[in-house]
């Protein structure tokens with residue numbers, strides 16, 4: 275996607291894309307670049323070198339939202355140094371706080387929310403065509419010296435390619451703002467998804483990451499009149515020439531059904547990893563979260579998956595201190611973690627998101643108690659991760675070289691080795707050590 279700038283023919287208009295928060299936000303940031311790349315912008319790594327910045331925001335957690343807003347604030351100086359520059363703010367926080375962002379940061383050229391992503395190219399052209407022309411003319415007049423090096427957009431490694439298959443969510447988890455900012459589920463057509471997979475594989479992607487808020491709920495009637503479900507999509511993606519691996523994120527437990535489990539078992543290219551948020555081990559809390567499953571039914575699905583694909587590793591997300599969570603509820607969470615044995619867990623203290631049902635609840639858990647519970651949970655989860663990493667010492671694992679001597683094993687563990695380094699190659703690496711969350715090894 276990136277065009278090389280050779281230093282002699284200077285880049286006229288340079289684009290920097292930054293995305294905060296979840297993987298969908300990162301993938302959307304890449305898509306948001308599309309209309310500007312079509313206008314002749316080339317991507318650059320550093321915002322300082324840019325004539326235009328697309329800043330894709332996320333609102334799932336306060337922290338990601340705060341970071342994005344703080345960066346918009348810092349970009350005032352960049353923008354004021356050259357009023358021709360273009361600043362576009364997009365994504366979920368832009369959807370939730372659009373009016374406020376326009377008022378608070380009047381130098382932003384365009385604020386476009388996540389619900390408008392399908393219409394985004396038209397919105398950008400309508401709002402900014404005249405500005406782009408002006409920018410092109412001034413950059414042409416003043417072009418001199420070398421352009422900044424071209425950079426990939428939206429993803430850290432060109433050999434791992436995200437493909438968004440659905441957007442939105444039909445659930446109403448009581449703590450989550452996503453359904454409000456992203457709207458109801460919309461599935462991309464089978465043909466469009468497959469065309470993107472084929473194009474990305476032809477361009478050098480070896481691993482495809484199928485993305486969606488509840489990615490495995492994807493189902494459509496394809497052009498041939500046949501119903502396709504997520505299990506079909508997984509198989510079809512794995513069968514594309516050049517695709518060595520398929521991952522997906524984020525699955526919903528409800529759609530980890532027999533069909534998908536069978537597809538996992540029959541598709542060697544499906545990675546040995548699933549990241550499925552459980553959030554709590556207490557049925558009472560799960561019901562208040564409106565998660566639509568119990569701890570036992572969640573575990574039962576994972577056990578069936580493990581029986582079908584014993585090499586699979588599980589990752590999960592857990593929230594502690596949800597309103598009204600008792601010591602007893604928290605003990606249930608520890609119990610569940612002990613049985614689930616996730617190789618990786620992202621743990622969070624509950625913090626209310628304005629506009630959600632849970633934010634109205636008054637039975638807040640004291641901050642000190644949340645801290646203590648998080649510390650106990652982290653100790654347990656860190657121990658499980660360490661055990662899983664130690665169990666790999668001496669083993670040989672298949673790693674996809676993503677950035678030259680660094681990549682991920684099929685079970686999603688990060689692996690680093692010295693030589694040889696060749697992005698895009700699958701390597702056999704013997705694990706010889708560990709460093710924090712990374713396995714260290716030697717190529718065989």
Ligand code: SF4
Nearest residue numbers: 443445446447450452
């Ligand atoms: S399933 Fe629940 S947590 Fe996930 S996006 Fe939908 S509402 Fe949010």
